[in-house]
Amino acid sequence: MKVMILNTGCANLASLKYSIKKLGFNAIISSNIDKLSTSDKLFIPGVGTPMAAMKKIKLNNLYSFIKNYKGLVLGICLGMQLLCHVSEECLGVKMLDVFNVKVIRIKAENIFLPHNGWNTVNWDNKNILFKNINEKERFYFLHSYALPINKYTVCRSNYGINFSAAIQKNNFFGVQFHPEKSGSAGSKLIKNFLEI
Template structure:
């Protein structure tokens, strides 16, 4: 199986690569459109700020390649947010894969949310073997509003989308590579899709 992690300068790539290796697979880092298109599974990571990350995607034409992919694609954290229509962070137009908006947590909660929180209302094969209210690891100041494509939720001052799915595209707000056994199982479920 060929697994490609999209390399566009805004990802927490090494920890994802190590997590995949622990599952017995090898992943390749690439920004090459042909290599990405030829992959069996694509992981779209992201750490950082939305508008600068979108600039990097546009500079390499990956903003046009990613939405056209036909194989299973997993967006992680900022990667998931960039797959949405729009983000308040830097007033950024996203890839438009998910019909969803990304907004900032209000001042009623400490921002960023850092640490362990629960996922619930799990609705996808991505969560096979994962129990309701499982703890996962998050670091973020912006969140995806709940929408038709939401497949898992989390509560932090407000109920928001912690996972999303449309056709072959999946997104998780949390970091599966840092979420212990549950995160590893979610990654493994994605690789088995």
């Protein structure tokens, strides 16, 4: 199995690569379409803005490649949001539109942004990503924008508002939190994804 991490130019890629290596898998970081096309699993991480990440994706001719990718994809934080239709953070930027959902800014009284730190997640029907992970487990979040609850939501969290903590559509998965920074629960989730 070949595991790749998409270099969006907007992420601390080393920590994700190290988390994958600790599980016994080797991951290659790349934005080269020829290398990425040989992969079975693709991580799309992200810290930063959709504008910068989409600029890099389009510069490397990866827009159609990602939308039509046949392996398994896991978008992390901004990487999950990039898979959506549009974001309030930059309404003029066309995102990947795998999930026809609008990313919104978290708006609630008496909260500070970004949502930064540990928070619980809850699910109605347990997704394969959360195999052997206890309900109400805590994961590490760092974001000011989020996906509302929608038909693709498999797991939710709350920070002033309820939002999608994880989504899935066919071979595309996304998590709003950072599993690579979420201790043993995050490691289990990455392992579950790699073993699908």
